[in-house]
Amino acid sequence: MEEIEFTIGHLSRETGCKIPTIRYYENIGLMPKPPRSTGNTRVYEHSHLQRLDFIQHCRELGFNQNAIRELLDLTDRPDQSCAAVTEIAQTHLETVNQRISRLTALKSELKHMITACEGGRIEQCRIIERLADHSHTTSRTQAK
Amino acid sequence: MEEIEFTIGHLSRETGCKIPTIRYYENIGLMPKPPRSTGNTRVYEHSHLQRLDFIQHCRELGFNQNAIRELLDLTDRPDQSCAAVTEIAQTHLETVNQRISRLTALKSELKHMITACEGGRIEQCRIIERLADHSHTTSRTQAK
DNA sequence: TCTAGGGTCTCTAGTTACTAGAGATACAAG
């Protein structure tokens, strides 16, 4: 049913990640150096696909390479201490929470605009005023 | 109580955005060219601070300059047609929803790790396996 | 067996989005 080994082109098509980018991730150590075929081509398997997918999602979500490296390390090194894991995970959890609340505010504002527009009302858009303020970062999210 | 006009240094401290970056945003048109003082320094006011804050949040959330430009245009041009606004807002709303669901999955996984660690259990971390899979995205990912 | 096509390889250089530094100017305090 499934191929258990595949080429870089296949990996690229599956993930939507461009081939040079995959090789770039390998160079900077985000992706492991995969085994090579007799013809020297990279040979990947399912775990590579999962890892690349994870990296891509993280990039889209605005995490930089260091952050991604830390997140990957959480899985790569089960031998590291629980204290270290907790601390790193806690830090990232806070970042993630902040991003969720900002995105939620942005979402409600976009929905508001769509609704207002569909209702045919010409309304001044207040997206910046509502979302840019520092006070929105932690808790407050005003919808509507 | 509040200064109504301030310098680029003040703006930088308020937002945490570096001075050269502010000037860079001005060059590429994300920030407007502010009026100048007699000594040729840039003079900002509250709306600039809000706009810069918004831009920064968007960058952190992984939006690129074009996306930010579109979001800003939603507020800058109240004269544009409702259809255009709806379409742009709708597109970004879908992106935002996708990001929220990914971040939510990441969040629950981080929380799980923290809890497991605090409980002292040595547990294999499955963050990638649980989050990287295609099935976690609501609709199919659009690679850019 | 030759060869055309496609996919891969490495390496280099370009793009986007900043970021840091050099050198000059403005201005308030001592």
Add this chain to the structure above:
DNA sequence: CTTGTATCTCTAGTAACTAGAGACCCTAGA
């Protein structure tokens, strides 16, 4: 008038890709 701080413009460097050149490998068809 000098010292210090902040600003100015301009250029060059960094991070994270991305595209292109030229060579190698491998399968299929003549």
